[in-house]
Amino acid sequence: xxxxxxxxxxxxxxxxxxxxxxxxxxxxxxxxxxxxxxxxxxxxxxxxxxxxxxxxxxxxxxxxxxxxxxxxxxxxxxxxxxxxxxxxxxxxxxxxxxxxxxxxxxxxxxxxxxxxxxxxxxxxxxxxxxxxxxxxxxxxxxxxxxxxxxxxxxxxxxxxxxxxxxxxxxxxxxxxxxxxxxx
Numbered sequence: 001x002x003x004x005x006x007x008x009x010x011x012x013x014x015x016x017x018x019x020x021x022x023x024x025x026x027x028x029x030x031x032x033x034x035x036x037x038x039x040x041x042x043x044x045x046x047x048x049x050x051x052x053x054x055x056x057x058x059x060x061x062x063x064x065x066x067x068x069x070x071x072x073x074x075x076x077x078x079x080x081x082x083x084x085x086x087x088x089x090x091x092x093x094x095x096x097x098x099x100x101x102x103x104x105x106x107x108x109x110x111x112x113x114x115x116x117x118x119x120x121x122x123x124x125x126x127x128x129x130x131x132x133x134x135x136x137x138x139x140x141x142x143x144x145x146x147x148x149x150x151x152x153x154x155x156x157x158x159x160x161x162x163x164x165x166x167x168x169x170x171x172x173x174x175x176x177x178x179x180x181x182x183x
Contacts, residue, residue, distance in 0.1 A: 006136065008035045013138045040143045050142050058143055059151065063134040065103060067159055071128040076171045082118035086176060095148035097130070104135035107148065109156045113164065115173070125167050129156050157181040 002010070004025065011021045012032075022032045036042045040054030049055075092114070097107030108130030115123040131152070139147050161178045168176040 005035050005039070008032050009039050009041060009137060012036055012041055039137060041137070041140070049146050055143065055146055058135070058137050058139060058147075061136045062104075062151075064155060065132040065134050067129060067131050067156065069127070069159075069163070070108065070130050071126070072163070072167070073126040074124070074167045074171060076115075076123040076173070078122050080115065080117045080122050080173070084173075085116045086113055093153070095152055096128075097148075098139055098144055100138060101132060104133045105138055106130050106132050107139075107144070107152055109152060109160065111160050111164070113176075123171065123173075125164060127160060127163055129159050129163075131155050153181055 004027070007025065008021055008027075011024070012018070016024070018029060018032050018036065021027075022029045025032070033042070038051070038054055038057075040050030040058060050058075092112035094110050095107065096110060098105040099107070108128060111125070111127045113125045114121055115125075137143070157178075164178050165175050168174070
């Protein structure tokens with residue numbers, strides 16, 4: 001049996017307003033509002049971060065169900081000449097999602113690396129990876145902004161490192177090992 005707080009969160013994530021939830025469950029508007037606020041589901045003034053307690057509750061209920069390679073494009077346009085450089089990963093790393101799933105949500109990272117040498121660009125690797133998460137709370141707004149900066153890179157960076165290493169070796173380039181992700 002679902003608790004009142006879980007029911008409030010579920011109804012809100014299904015798109016019902018605070019007033020509609022209060023009326024449906026026979027609760028006060030303030031009770032519903034406070035429950036959603038503590039869960040980190042309501043936008044904060046100025047678009048700030050969710051409370052540490054709300055974020056901890058979200059993370060506590062989170063499980064990774066799987067990781068998928070959604071897209072890969074790699075091309076060596078010509079043999080490299082002279083000094084080789086690779087575009088810095090932090091500039092080419094972006095998050096996408098969240099998308100609702102039956103179990104919770106899916107979110108991912110896109111990495112774009114450009115290979116350069118003394119004559120200019122000679123190739124690239126573009127990767128899109130997504131993780132499927134089981135979660136009772138859908139992370140929208142401020143909750144996802146914090147998640148995409150803190151946890152999503154930690155979950156997916158190791159996979160990106162493996163794919164970049166494998167692809168550069170298969171392209172006949174020296175293996176490129178991306179650095180450890182540091183915050």
